Amino acid sequence: MSTYYAALFADVGILLLGAISVYIILATGQLSLGNAGFMAIGAYVASYLTVKIGLPLMVALLLAAVVAGAVGVVIGFPALRLKGIYLAMATLGFGEMVRSFFLNLESMGGAGGFHGMAHVSPVYVWGWAGSILLLVTLLERSRVWLEMCAVHDDETVAGFIGLNTTVIKVSAFGFGAAVAAIAGGLFAHHHIYIEPGNFGFERSIDFVLAVILGGSTVAIGALVGAALLVFLPETLRFFADWRLAAFGVLLVLVLLVRRQGLLDRAMFMRSIFKARRA
Amino acid sequence: MKGPSASPLLRLINVSKHFGGIKALDGVSCTVERGQIVGIIGPNGAGKTTLFNVITGAYRASGGDVVFEGESIVRLPPHKIARLGIARTFQNIRLFAGMSVWEHLLVAQPHTEVALRRLLPVGWADPAACRRADEVLALLGLEDVRWRIARTLPYGTQRKVEMARALTANPKLLLLDEPVAGMNTDEAADVRALLLRLRENGLTILLIEHDMTFVMNLCDYLYVLDFGEAIADGPPAVVRHMPRVLDAYLGEED
Numbered sequence: 001m002s003t004y005y006a007a008l009f010a011d012v013g014i015l016l017l018g019a020i021s022v023y024i025i026l027a028t029g030q031l032s033l034g035n036a037g038f039m040a041i042g043a044y045v046a047s048y049l050t051v052k053i054g055l056p057l058m059v060a061l062l063l064a065a066v067v068a069g070a071v072g073v074v075i076g077f078p079a080l081r082l083k084g085i086y087l088a089m090a091t092l093g094f095g096e097m098v099r100s101f102f103l104n105l106e107s108m109g110g111a112g113g114f115h116g117m118a119h120v121s122p123v124y125v126w127g128w129a130g131s132i133l134l135l136v137t138l139l140e141r142s143r144v145w146l147e148m149c150a151v152h153d154d155e156t157v158a159g160f161i162g163l164n165t166t167v168i169k170v171s172a173f174g175f176g177a178a179v180a181a182i183a184g185g186l187f188a189h190h191h192i193y194i195e196p197g198n199f200g201f202e203r204s205i206d207f208v209l210a211v212i213l214g215g216s217t218v219a220i221g222a223l224v225g226a227a228l229l230v231f232l233p234e235t236l237r238f239f240a241d242w243r244l245a246a247f248g249v250l251l252v253l254v255l256l257v258r259r260q261g262l263l264d265r266a267m268f269m270r271s272i273f274k275a276r277r278a
Numbered sequence: 279m280k281g282p283s284a285s286p287l288l289r290l291i292n293v294s295k296h297f298g299g300i301k302a303l304d305g306v307s308c309t310v311e312r313g314q315i316v317g318i319i320g321p322n323g324a325g326k327t328t329l330f331n332v333i334t335g336a337y338r339a340s341g342g343d344v345v346f347e348g349e350s351i352v353r354l355p356p357h358k359i360a361r362l363g364i365a366r367t368f369q370n371i372r373l374f375a376g377m378s379v380w381e382h383l384l385v386a387q388p389h390t391e392v393a394l395r396r397l398l399p400v401g402w403a404d405p406a407a408c409r410r411a412d413e414v415l416a417l418l419g420l421e422d423v424r425w426r427i428a429r430t431l432p433y434g435t436q437r438k439v440e441m442a443r444a445l446t447a448n449p450k451l452l453l454l455d456e457p458v459a460g461m462n463t464d465e466a467a468d469v470r471a472l473l474l475r476l477r478e479n480g481l482t483i484l485l486i487e488h489d490m491t492f493v494m495n496l497c498d499y500l501y502v503l504d505f506g507e508a509i510a511d512g513p514p515a516v517v518r519h520m521p522r523v524l525d526a527y528l529g530e531e532d
Contacts, residue, residue: 141399143407146377146385153374160334161386162360162447217376265376266427 010122010190012230013129017183018203019210019222020136025176026216027145028169029152030079033088033204034095035180040199041068041098042181043188044108050189051116061128061185065178072177076170095204102196113195120189128186132179136219148172180207213254215261224262285348287312287451287482288333293342293352295328295506302328304506305342310451315473315483317493317514320503321526326486327369329503330453333484334366335359346451361388363450367440367457369486373428379439380424383411386443410446418442418472434465441469445476452476454485458492470496494518502526 018035025032042064049060075094082090108114139145150158151168158165188194206229214225232250236243254262288310295303303325310316318326331337333344335356344352351359365386374382384400387407395403415421418438423431428439437457444452457473458466466489473483473496487493493500494514502510502517504526510517517523 138399139397141401143384143387143396143400143404146381146400149376149381150374150385153376154372156336156356157368157372157374159356160336160360160366161443162357162388163385164357 006122008230008234010125012226013122013125014183014187014190015206015210015226015230016129016223017132017179017186018207019214019226020132020219021176021178021180021183022207023176023211023216023219023222024136024179025172026211027148027152028172029155030169030172031084031088031208032079032091032173032176033201033208034075034091034093034098035176035207036199036201036203037091037095037098038068038072038177038180039184039187039203040102040196041071041177042184043194043199044102044105044114044184045181046185047114047117047188047194048108050118051114057118057120057185057189061182064181064185068181068184069174069178073170073174075177076173079173080166080169092201092204095199095201099196099199102199109195111196113193114188115193117189117192119192120186122190125186125190128182132182133219133223140219144168209251212261213251215263215265217260217265218263218268220268221261221263228262286310287347288484289343289345290329290333291343291345293329293332293344294340295325295332295337296340301506303332303339306503306506306508307342308501308508308511310482310484311499312482313477313480314498315477315485315496317497317500318484318486318503319488319490319493319500323505324503324526325506326503327455328506330366330455330486333359333453334364360447363448364453365444365447365449365451366453367437367444367455369455369459371433371436371440373436373439373443375429377428378425379415379420379428379431379442380411382428382439382443383414383446384408386446387411388447410448414442414446417445417475434461437461437469441472450482452481452483454483454487456486456488458487458489466492490518 018039021035021038022032045064045067046057046060049055049063050057075091079087079090102108103111147158147163147168150161150163151165155165184199187198210225210229211222212225213228214223215221233243233247236246239246286309290306290308293303293306294301306325306329318329320326328337332339335351335354339352343350346362346364351362377385384407387410400407415424418441420435420438420442423435428436431439441454441457458469461469470492477483497514500511500514500517501508502523509522509526510520
C-alpha cells in the first residue's frame with residue numbers, strides 16, 4: 001500500500017469515528033452540527049496529555065473522551081429544549097465557539113497550531129475505529145439502543161412507556177462527544193500537528209454527510225459513508241478538475257433514490273435479534 | 279358487582295384541567311376498583327382523552343388529585359407514572375415508526391434489570407425479556423408479524439401491537455383509548471375476548487369507547503362525561519336508562 005493510500009485509509013478511520021459520533025446523537029432524534037467541536041476538545045486534550053504531561057496515548061485518549069463527554073452532557077441539557085433546525089444551528093454555534101476558543105488559547109499554540117505528538121500508524125487508528133464500530137454495533141442490539149430509537153420515533157410515547165427521555169438524550173450527547181474526542185485525539189497523533197482550522201464547520205458537515213450517505217439507522221452505514229466520502233472522489237479522478245462536482249451529483253442521486261442512505265436498519269432487522277434463543 | 283372498596287386501584291378526586299378559559303375537565307371524581315373493566319363514555323369533546331392525559335401525567339391537572347394505589351401521582355412525570363404500573367394506548371395509533379413488532383415488545387418492558395445488562399445485546403443478556411415478549415406475542419396472536427415494521431401492518435393489527443406494547447410492561451392498570459375504533463365486528467369480538475381474559479388474570483382496565491354495544495357488554499362500571507363533568511355513573515344496565523345520559527347523547531327533547 002502506497003503512503004498516499006495509507007493516509008486515505010487513516011482518514012477513513014477518523015471520519016468513521018466522527019460519523020459514529022453524529023450517528024449516536026442522531027439515534028435519539030438530535031442532529032448535531034457541532035461534533036468537530038468535540039473532536040477539537042479531544043485533539044487538544046489528548047495532545048496536551050501526551051506532549052506536556054507525558055501520558056501514554058491510550059490513557060490520554062480515554063481521558064480526552066471523558067472530558068469531551070462531560071462537555072457533551074453539559075451541551076445536552078440546553079439541547080433538550082431545541083428541536084430540528086434550531087438544534088442544528090445551536091450546535092453549529094457551539095462548534096465554532098470551541099474552534100475560536102482554541103484559536104485564542106496561546107498556551108496550546110493558538111492560531112499557530114500545536115505539535116510534538118508521536119506519530120501513530122493508520123493501523124493504530126483502525127484499531128480504535130474498528131473497536132468502537134464493533135462496540136456500537138453490539139450496543140445497537142441492546143435495550144438501551146431500543147430506548148434511544150423510541151425517543152427518536154416518538155418522544156411523548158417514550159415517556160408513557162416509562163423511559164426517562166431526558167437521561168437518554170443527554171447521555172447520547174455525552175457518548176457521541178466522547179467518540180468524537182477519540183477521533184480528534186487520533187487525528188492529532190496521526191497528523192502530528194493540529195490547528196483550530198482543522199476542526200471547522202466543514203468537518204462537522206463531513207460527519208453528518210457520511211452518516212446520511214451510508215444510512216442513518218445502522219452503525220455500519222457510517223463505515224460505508226465514510227469510505228465513500230474519502231475514496232469516491234479518488235476513483236473519479238478521470239473527471240480531472242470536475243471530480244468534486246461529479247461527486248456532488250452522485251451524492252444528490254443517492255439521496256434521491258435512497259433517502260434513508262445506502263444501508264438501513266430494516267436490512268438487519270432479523271440478524272439484530274436472531275441470537276435471542278439460547 | 280363488587281361494592282366500593284377501602285383501597286381502590288385508582289381514584290380521581292375533584293380533578294380539573296383548564297386550558298385558558300376552557301374547562302376540559304371540571305371537578306371530575308371517579309374510582310376504579312381492582313380487577314374491573316371500567317368504561318368512560320360521553321360525546322365528542324367531553325374530556326375523556328384529557329382525563330387519560332391527566333392520569334398518565336401528559337397534562338398537569340389544574341386542580342384535584344389522582345391517587346394510584348393510595349399514593350398521589352398527580353405531580354409525577356409520565357415515565358414515573360408508567361413505572362408505577364399504568365400503561366396506555368392512544369386514540370390515534372402511536373407506534374414507533376422504525377421499529378419491528380418484536381422491538382416494540384422489548385422496549386416497553388419495565389426497568390428492573392441492572393444497568394449493565396441493558397447495554398448488552400438483548401438476545402444474549404436478557405432471555406427473560408425475550409420470553410415475556412414471546413408470551414405477549416402469543417397472547418395477541420402476533421407471532422407471524424414479529425419481524426415486520428409495525429407501522430406497515432393493517433390498521434387492526436397496529437391496534438393490537440399498541441395493546442401488546444402496553445401489556446409487556448405488566449401494568450396494574452391499562453388505559454385504552456377507543457380500543458375498537460375502526461375495527462370490524464370480528465376484530466372487536468377478538469378484543470372483547472382478550473380484555474375479558476386479561477381481567478380474569480387480575481388486570482384492571484379503564485377504557486374510552488364510542489361503540490355502545492361493546493361498552494355495555496363488557497364494562498363492569500361506567501362513568502359518563504359531558505362538557506368536562508362526570509354527569510352519571512353506575513353499572514351499564516343502570517346508566518343506559520338514565521335520562522341525563524340519553525340527553526347528553528341524543529340531545530334534549532323540546
